[in-house]
Each structure stands twice: as C-alpha cells, then as structure tokens.
Amino acid sequence: EPEVTQTPSHQVTQMGQEVILRCVPISNHLYFYWYRQILGQKVEFLVSFYNNEISEKSEIFDDQFSVERPDGSNFTLKIRSTKLEDSAMYFCASSDLRQPYGYTFGSGTRLTVV
C-alpha cells in the first residue's frame, strides 16, 4: 500500500537553529499538508499546499515557517529559528483529487528543541 514517508524520524535541535523536515507524499496525490501534535494535545493543522502554492494556513504557521516542493517528489517544512514550544510531532499528509478528504499521514518527525 502506498505510504507517506517522513525523515528524519527524530530530530534534536538547539533553540534558534533552523530545521527542515522532509516528506515524500504518495506519488499521484496533489494535496499536501503539515500537521503537528504537541505531546498530550490535539493534532493541529499548520498548512495545506496545492498547485505549488499554499492554499490555507493556520495562525500557528507564522513567518518562522515555510513550505516548499523543491522537486516532483519532496515536500518540506522549514522552521527558521526554532523555539522550545516548537517541540512536537510533525505529520505530513497527502490526498488525491477524487477524495481530497481522505488523508494519508506519514509516521511523523519528532522534533525536540533544547
């Protein structure tokens, strides 16, 4: 069964450093998403991406965050200057045109900011 692949599975970074989280969505999917889950809290929407541009973003997704689809397969989330409160699981998801609501999530990247 097709999978969404995320790397790395765990990243530790110092406060103020830049991190890039990487995702390979399912190959025929056209909608891409980033969500995050702080330990013990809800899964929260960050951003959606379609047709090479952001289609929706949440209040969390401020100027510190950016997304990119640098080639035909990768989808990245960059956090420019990490804060302690950015520590969370970050999930990438993708969906296709026929069922845009049928997200497939990756296994996540656990980001720890120290």
Added chain:
Amino acid sequence: QKEVEQDPGPLSVPEGAIVSLNCTYSNSAFQYFMWYRQYSRKGPELLMYTYSSGNKEDGRFTAQVDKSSKYISLFIRDSQPSDSATYLCAIWAGNMLTFGGGTRLMVKP
C-alpha cells in the same frame, strides 16, 4: 469555541466487548466525518469516513453520524487487544481536517 470535542478516556474494556467512542462538533459547515486510529508515536491511520447522517459499516467497525445533534460515534464490535490505540475523530470542511483530542482505548485480554 472548541470545534470538535472528544472524551479523552482512557477507556478500558475486556476483549470481545462492544466499544462506543463519541465526538461532538459545533460547526454545521463540516462535510465529512472521519475516524482515525493512532498508535503511540505513529501517524493517524484512516479507519472510516462518512458524509451523511446514518450508519456506515466496515467489518467490526460502524460509524454513525447525527447531524441534527452534531454527534458522531464509532462502534467496535468484538474488540481485540490489537484495537488498543487512540481513536481520533476528525471533521473536514473543504480545506482542512479538524481533530478531536482522541480517546485512548485499552482492550484487555
């Protein structure tokens, strides 16, 4: 305004029991109603989705939606220890999924 609410549990049941998991929501614009299963430190896995009020069955799982009450449920029949996980309801309104907080289920052998 809290959009999707879910009892966090934990809910502990013996193997073979019928499990009922529930969510309430506030936004009438929500269109699709999803149930995800999440194992510890893994991504959510889509179990079922439904659009209209009523029941939808898939094996041991039944999803139920009552749009008039803004209430959704997931029933698990003949629960198994492998069903132990956190169950997340999520609702889609055309551009994003909004998740409940999840209910942790433990099925004891």
